[in-house]
Amino acid sequence: MSAGRASPALLAAPSGLVYLLALLIPLASVLLLSLQGFDFSRGILPRYDLANYADLFTDPLFEEALGRTFRIAFVTTVICLLIGVPEAWIIRRMSSRWRGLMLLLVVGPLLVSVVVRTFGWMVLLGTNGLINGALVALGVPDAPFRMMFTEFAVILGLVHVMVPLVVLAVWASLGRLDPALPRAAESLGAGRLTIFRRVILPNIMPGVLGGALMVFCLSASAFATPAMLGGRRLKVVSSMAYNEFLNTLNWPLGAAIATLLLAAILAATLLWTRFVERRALRRLGGA
Template structure:
């Protein structure tokens, strides 16, 4: 007869992880939330607990300057996530079809951005994007432009730099999803007369949707909270929420407003990601008319 398991045992075994979670995540988040409820006195350069507690949030929500910053932040994150999916999904599919040793070599090349510090990598992009950088000189040599072109302090420059470092997250997520695909399904579709594009679109793509969704969600979250790349490439001309938080903490010393911006960024990010996940799950569960692959291939 099996001995009944003690209900307390799982909690005791997981207690170190819970303790680490509380110390490294829950406690700092709670401290940031409490700090955001305080008010800042610009004349004295101090902050206290007087006021309604929601003053900082009301100021941020009612200021068009912060509206622009939040809109720019999530527009940047959306563009980066879309480009990472468009680049990373076919890249992962091609890598999964490669054989050794080429697969390992190209996988190392894809994961190469992780081997370089984010500051060093971003400074490298700033050199490339400068008016006298290789990109500008190359465009002038080809005759595509007649004067120096700089991608510094532009949305395009930030998007390119962030896509470069965040594409591997989509590649890894889609790669894992592809490992669970049955290759016999593709062989069956090909044997029934379906073309390669039809097999990928009708048979492979539906199976790797969870990987695409998880990868794009990770990329969106990281792009929305990125600091180093927007600070160096975007500068003060294109301020995002992360750089605005930095300015509030270390520029004006208005820590409560900076904490409120951080809390709102976290809340908005979670809301967008949760809505995105629910829409994707609802779309996946929606009934679809069954159309044979062979019929579509012949048509």
């Protein structure tokens, strides 16, 4: 191999080594652990089979938790898109004096620990919390309502965390948008809603799709928010893995749960990426 061809490989070697040590080796270890057996009296058994995966595929509790995990992730993604895309566009149209302040307010939740943010929602959503207290004071029938330890509470907490990711992704796409396009559409008589739907949205779609992918993956693998706002009974896959690792000490089964969650998220990511690629190719073909 010549020196010119070897130089890119040499430059990539340090980052590749870090990637290998920090990600691939731990993931391979988890996969290997998931194939081992477990006995409550003897601990981890030095055998290798698919018994843990067979148990999970026949466990209705795991199927319920998996369905709940992806349902929460999907609803969170849709709500974040409905809030984040118009929000990024509105902030982009603001004057420079207010734009920086509003962007700081949007990104603000990312600067606070997820545990602190979730404790704040626990104070708001509790039976004696501020929201129920206000509803009781207003004389709303059947108040106070049970909001804690529900999917509604988990989705609300995740949306609070994930909306800034959509805003930042769409903001990056808006930065590459030609400002002459909206003005040209306006000069042709298009209204604001038409301009946004027919001109802005198609051009910022890469940012929208990228933000949706980030929100879905992070929501499906989230642990702290579902554990705190969902409680013990509202199980998601991440909390099931945590329970097997630290409560029952069945590490092989916990590793199998984590592996299946990772595989499901990777499959969803690949399908989403394939969808985005096909859409981009259709647009190029049409152009």
